[in-house]
Each structure stands twice: as C-alpha cells, then as structure tokens.
Amino acid sequence: MKVRLKEKNNEYEFLTKKDTRFLGVRIPNQKGFWDISIKDGIFESITKSLKHNGGILTPKLADIHVHLDKTGTAKRIGKRAGTLFEAIDLMEKDKVNWNENDIYNRASKALNIAWEQGTGFIRTHIDWTTPEVPIAWHVIKELRVEWRGKIEIQLASLCPLDMLAEEVKKIAKIVKADNAILGGFIFRNFRLREKLKLVFEAAKTNDIELDFHVDEGLDKQANGFDTVIDLVKKFNMKNRVLCSHCCSLSIRENSKVSTVLKMAAETGVGLTCLPTTNLWLQDNAIGKTPRYRGLAPIMEAKDEGIPIMIASDNCEDAFYPFGNYNQISNFSIAVLAAQLDERLWFDSISSIPVNWMGAENNINKGSEANFLWYQANSLDELINKTEYKFEIWQKGRFIK
Ligand SMILES: [Zn+2]
Structure with missing residues (x-):
C-alpha cells in the first residue's frame, strides 16, 4: 500500500514505511537511468528506467x-x-x-x-x-x-x-x-x-x-x-x-x-x-x-x-x-x-x-541499501551547483 509520495518533483516514493522506490536515478559509472526498489533495508531490484531526472544515487x-x-x-x-x-x-x-x-x-x-x-x-x-x-x-x-x-x-x-x-x-x-x-x-x-x-x-x-x-x-x-x-x-x-x-x-x-x-x-x-x-x-x-x-x-x-x-x-x-x-x-x-x-x-x-579499505559499498541487488541521494541530474550539475538537496540513507531508511 502506498503511504505517501514524498515529494512531487523528486522521482521517488515511499511504498510502505519499510519500502521505497527511486525512479529514474543516475548511478555514477553506469550508463542511463535506473529504477531502484528497496525492501527491508536491501536493494531489492535495480532495473533500467524510462524516467529521467530522478537525481543521482551513489554509494557512501x-x-x-x-x-x-x-x-x-x-x-x-x-x-x-x-x-x-x-x-x-x-x-x-x-x-x-x-x-x-x-x-x-x-x-x-x-x-x-x-x-x-x-x-x-x-x-x-x-x-x-x-x-x-x-x-x-x-x-x-x-x-x-x-x-x-x-x-x-x-x-x-x-x-x-x-x-x-x-x-x-x-x-x-x-x-x-x-x-x-x-x-x-x-x-x-x-x-x-x-x-x-x-x-x-x-x-x-x-x-x-x-x-x-x-x-x-x-x-x-x-x-x-x-x-x-x-x-x-x-x-x-x-x-x-x-x-x-x-x-x-x-x-x-x-x-x-x-x-x-x-x-x-x-x-x-x-x-x-x-x-x-x-x-x-x-x-x-x-x-x-x-x-x-x-x-x-x-x-x-x-x-x-x-x-x-x-x-x-x-x-x-x-x-x-x-x-x-x-x-x-x-x-x-x-x-x-x-x-x-x-x-x-x-x-x-x-x-x-x-x-x-577491504569494505564494500556497491549498489547491487541484494546489498544493504546504504547510499546517498543528490538532487542533481548529472555529475557536472553536482559540481556546478552551489546548493543542492542531499540525503543520507542507511539500511533503506532516510537518515538526514
Ligand atoms: Zn597526509
């Protein structure tokens, strides 16, 4: 059941309190745009998206x-x-x-x-x-x-x-x-x-x-x-x-x-x-x-x-x-x-x-959903902007 759409312009939505879906995001070093579903703190699916402009999602x-x-x-x-x-x-x-x-x-x-x-x-x-x-x-x-x-x-x-x-x-x-x-x-x-x-x-x-x-x-x-x-x-x-x-x-x-x-x-x-x-x-x-x-x-x-x-x-x-x-x-x-x-x-x-450092932080299906989300649609935009919205997510939960 959809609980709420978090924000109109951001292409992501809360499905339940535990599950989130990001739509049309960029992932650095990967071509195109992606839909990412998170369930129980894990990246449940990462699939090619037809949507654009959903921000940049990066590892920590x-x-x-x-x-x-x-x-x-x-x-x-x-x-x-x-x-x-x-x-x-x-x-x-x-x-x-x-x-x-x-x-x-x-x-x-x-x-x-x-x-x-x-x-x-x-x-x-x-x-x-x-x-x-x-x-x-x-x-x-x-x-x-x-x-x-x-x-x-x-x-x-x-x-x-x-x-x-x-x-x-x-x-x-x-x-x-x-x-x-x-x-x-x-x-x-x-x-x-x-x-x-x-x-x-x-x-x-x-x-x-x-x-x-x-x-x-x-x-x-x-x-x-x-x-x-x-x-x-x-x-x-x-x-x-x-x-x-x-x-x-x-x-x-x-x-x-x-x-x-x-x-x-x-x-x-x-x-x-x-x-x-x-x-x-x-x-x-x-x-x-x-x-x-x-x-x-x-x-x-x-x-x-x-x-x-x-x-x-x-x-x-x-x-x-x-x-x-x-x-x-x-x-x-x-x-x-x-x-x-x-x-x-x-x-x-x-x-x-x-x-x-012997650790892992890749955005892969099945990995723990620890990541950052930036309201910018390309890395050059991220570099250029003096201000942008930025979020930290830990185990699939919004932290800050
Ligand atoms: Zn030094």
Whole structure:
C-alpha cells in the first residue's frame, strides 16, 4: 500500500514505511537511468528506467587519507606555512596543546562534518614521531568504536622513516594488535632502501598493510616511490601498499615516469591524490604565482591500471588552512586541477578507496541499501551547483 509520495518533483516514493522506490536515478559509472526498489533495508531490484531526472544515487563516499589528529588547529597556529617543511615545524609547535580532550574534540568535529556530507569510510594518518604510542592513537581508537556503523575508521601510523626503521619491530606489533595500517613519511632519506626494507619485512612478518607519504616535493631526486614499488614486488604485497602524493612524478623525466607507472601498475601499488594540499604547498614562494602544481600524473597512472584515490588530506591545520571533509568538493578540485572527465573518476572517492579499505559499498541487488541521494541530474550539475538537496540513507531508511 502506498503511504505517501514524498515529494512531487523528486522521482521517488515511499511504498510502505519499510519500502521505497527511486525512479529514474543516475548511478555514477553506469550508463542511463535506473529504477531502484528497496525492501527491508536491501536493494531489492535495480532495473533500467524510462524516467529521467530522478537525481543521482551513489554509494557512501570514502576519504582514504585524512589527519584527524592535526585537524582544526589552523586558527590557533595563526601563521601560514609557505612550504611542506615549514608546515611540519608549525604543526610540531602546536603539539604542546595536544591532550586527550583537545584531540577528541577536534577529531569528533571533523568526523561529524564528514558524516554529514556523506562519508562512510575514513583512513586517518596519526603522527607517530617517537617510539612511544602517541596520545592521538588511543583517542582515535576510541572514536573508531564510537563511530562504528556510521563511519568505518582505519588508523595508519605516520612515522618519519628514519625513526620507523629503528623501531619498526615494536611499532608493527602495536599496529597489528590494533588492526591498523603501518605508515611512514618518505622524502630523500639517507639509505632509503635499507630502511624501507626493514619496514616491509615487519609488515610481512605481521601481515599488515602499508601506507606511505612519498616524495611530497618538487625535487627530481625524490624517487622513493620507485623503491617502494620495487619492494612491493620483492615482498609480494600486491594491493597492500598505498602511496600518497608522489609530487615529484610531475617534474621527473617523462620516459622515466611512464616506466615507473607501468611498474606500479604491474606490482599492484595504489596511489592517493591529495589535490588541496599539493596545490597549496607545492611551488609556494612569497610573492610568486605557482608555475608547478605538484599533482602526480593520475590520468596516465589510471590508464596504466593503477587504482587512484582522491582524498582530503589536511583540513584546517598548518598544512592547509581550509578544507571541509566534503568529498564532492575535493572531487571538484581534482577535476579542475587535473582536468579530469568527471564521469570517469567518481569511483576515486567511492568504490576504489572503499574496496582498498577491504569494505564494500556497491549498489547491487541484494546489498544493504546504504547510499546517498543528490538532487542533481548529472555529475557536472553536482559540481556546478552551489546548493543542492542531499540525503543520507542507511539500511533503506532516510537518515538526514
Ligand atoms: Zn597526509
């Protein structure tokens, strides 16, 4: 029995309190329009539709690279960083303020904002600069439990490679026990390969995944990515090692870059593109308009078959004073900065990072009906509009 038509212009209707039907919706990466029936919290049927303009229905979004420990500190830091290394210094100075309450409040606020904008999966890096477990690690572990069912949170250590290599046996055990990811910051380290090898050995021994900040600078000598790829092959860690930034690929010799990308695709390394921080910090000098934008060649990488993910990175901290955990906004920035065809890239903020995190969020018949609905009829409209109606649905029920 039809209970009520929810809204005249929106092509969806409530059939009973438990069952809903969306008519003539678009699903990113699928051609045409679709009628979708939901029954008892499950996608009951998904069929081609003759109707149009029913909005866009997408899976919950994923933000696979954020920094919940650093977030929300920009205002109290006050100063703006010109370069990545200035940002690292400013952030270090702010750490006198980092206690349980401070981190919990800032990270909670960020998670609320992310959730309200449709993010259902987050991987956060957490600064881990001395051998001791940082306070933020404990705090975000608590938040991981608190947010279960709304946002699935993964923790990744962010250790300077030199320290990590020395302490990796101990840190890797903790990371394993906490069901987390082992990560580090790599930039032209002395004896880089030797140190990274120790990290890979520990990851292999403990059966944990890796996630690196790699080559975040416009320096042709920054080629840590090449070593990571080589070690992924050597340690047989296909689809278990994610690299972020790789800015130097944007200025290295083309022929070398295409060889590296081929190797990365073959060995199964993932790549995360963080457009906001790169645009903000790369080629940044006072009084000079940037000429280089620091984005890894993600189009070429995707063409080779490398899984590409787009994420927020820093929000309101020393690395980037803006940012709002809105993955549609990050997607729009990536589309503009890298001149992407928005119709081909939406899975970089949805299914690719979700699958990389070992989860599933596909809109399939029989799957749990967790999804987002946008009142826009194409992705370009979604990017263009400054305001649109947006809904979150969980287990077939309207949440917000
Ligand atoms: Zn980062």
